[in-house]
Amino acid sequence: MREVCIIGVGMSKWGEIWKQSLRDMHTDAALKAIKASGVDHLDSMYVGCMSCGLFVGQEHLASLLTDYMGMCGLPATRVESACASGGMAVRQAFIEVASGISDIVMASGVEKMTDCSGDEATYALATAADQEYEVFHGATFPGLYAIMACAHMAKYGTTRAMLSAVSSKNHTNGAMNPVAQYPFKVTPAQVEKSVMIADPLRILDCSPITDGAAAVVVTTVDIAKKLGKPYVKIIGSGIGTDTIALAQRDDITTIKAATIASKMALKMAGKKITDIQFSEVHDCFTIAEIVVAESIGLYEPGKAGPAFLAGESALDGKFPINSSGGLKSKGHPVGATGVAQMVEVYKQLTGQAENGRQIPNSPKIGMAQNMGGSGGSSVVHIMEVA
Secondary structure, eight states, X not given: OOOEEEEEEEXXXXXXXXXXXXXXXXXXXXXXXXXXXXXXXXXXXXXXXXXXHHHHSOOOHHHHHHHHTTOTTOOEEEEOBTBTHHHHHHHHHHHHHHHTSOSEEEEEEEEXXXXXXXXXXXXXXHTXXXXXXXXXXXXXXXXXXXXXXXXXXXXXXXXXXXXXXXXXXXXXXXXXXXXXXXXXXXXXXXXXXXXXEETTEEGGGBOOOOEEEEEEEEEEHHHHHHHTOOOEEXXXXXXXXXXXXXXXXXXXXXXXXXXXHHHHHHHXXXXXXXXXXXXXXXXXXXXXXXXXXXXXXXXXXXXXXXXXXXXXXXXXXXXXXOTTOHHHHHOOOTTXXXXXXXXXXXXXXXXOOOTTOOOTTOOOEEEEEEEEXXXXXEEEEEEEEO
């Protein structure tokens, strides 16, 4: 297996983007990544996109997006795994380069979520849940994660203040991210006074509906060295799945798919979780960041909440989490999220994080954890500075 790295990254502006279509946003991010990488061609492309057919009525992205990039004929494939679609696209690009099938592959992600009504967006997102046993009975993702939050609170004593600390910290980081949808700070008190969505989750506990795209160029270390651009190695990749429905899981206070994926990625990398210095994790809701931090082995069950309340996950903390602002502040265009996590890890490892959100002491190794739905699928990547 060849050594694989990321050599260039690009993102569109995220938010409610009225002046760009899905194809425009993707082309923007893709061309930025190509320019940053210095490559003169691509061998293939994998595009993460959860539900473009429901959000904007557009399928067949392989043809559409290569056309608007000016690359008709480029081998391209759309990848879907709900909100983990972007991370899965990165994994496919990693595998193709590592295997020797191709030398230079783009992994991208895109979603245009605000061109439909709120009800239509809710319907589209609900396709990532169990239609017969959850959605039919009225369950939405805020409701499902609220159930997880209540269970975690009952089992481990997790508090409202711990959830608020996650939101406040991520907004502090996102306020420094030039592409973030909500680049402003919020206090824990503001979180706790915001509109209730599904008890105990309030609107400032929830990631938003977002338009956006992200792209990375994946190649071999040998090619990266010749190009002379900053690069970081992907040294571990892992995926895992669990039951799609919460009711069928052994324990809804943990994300088994994330545990499986992190163990697989760490084994490939030859690392322990204690070797990882920072991480981007899938904080679709504040409780998700707490549960994921425990599921990947960073904290013992029930210990992440108190650690976050004490500031351990801040930029200058013991283990920074979501320096980008996370899904909560940066935004969550579901097909693009996993790719954007890789963009942030790349920037942190190469010292390119903007506006003062660079993690202190020049971290050397980071992790990205992306997941679909309520944790029915998850993908983890480990990246190391060259």
